[in-house]
Amino acid sequence: MNELNSLYDLIGGETNLRALVDRFYDIMDSAPEAKDIRAYHAKSLTQSREKLFMFLSGWSGGPSLYIEKYGHPRLRQRHMPFSIGEAERDQWLWCMNKALDESELLPSVVTHLKTSFF
Numbered sequence: 235m236n237e238l239n240s241l242y243d244l245i246g247g248e249t250n251l252r253a254l255v256d257r258f259y260d261i262m263d264s265a266p267e268a269k270d271i272r273a274y275h276a277k278s279l280t281q282s283r284e285k286l287f288m289f290l291s292g293w294s295g296g297p298s299l300y301i302e303k304y305g306h307p308r309l310r311q312r313h314m315p316f317s318i319g320e321a322e323r324d325q326w327l328w329c330m331n332k333a334l335d336e337s338e339l340l341p342s343v344v345t346h347l348k349t350s351f352f
């Protein structure tokens with residue numbers, strides 16, 4: 235994808251990406267279905283919201299905010315402290331898929347993001 239047609243642009247840039255990440259964490263914060271994965275996170279989700287937004291910005295072809303601030307994402311390593319099995323994975327994906335289904339993103343973008351997150 236070139237810069238004019240990056241996934242970031244297809245999502246609708248910062249505004250829509252932030253809205254998606256916020257909705258994702260709002261769902262995680264409130265749904266009983268996600269209580270185990272919620273418990274892995276700090277009381278305040280502010281930093282998680284900012285970090286996921288910054289990471290996805292660069293990952294989707296927008297500004298590399300996460301790398302500029304924290305360096306290489308090393309996501310595998312950063313998830314190591316947590317015991318993440320299928321149940322935890324499914325809870326994370328359930329929140330994200332719900333946030334995507336509620337969004338007004340193009341269906342093709344929703345499908346692409348669901349596949350990528352899985």
Ligand code: HEM
Nearest residue numbers: 271274275281282285286289312316318322323326327351
């Ligand atoms: C398999 C399901 C997943 C689970 C259960 C999970 C769980 C977690 C937990 C418990 C944290 C630490 C709390 C925090 O810093 O917010 C975290 C951090 C993070 N996760 Fe995940 N995660 C999952 C998938 C993903 C995916 C698919 C991405 C990228 C698209 C992602 C990106 C991040 C980022 C950027 C951070 C912050 C890392 C840092 O500390 O700088 N995670 N995740």
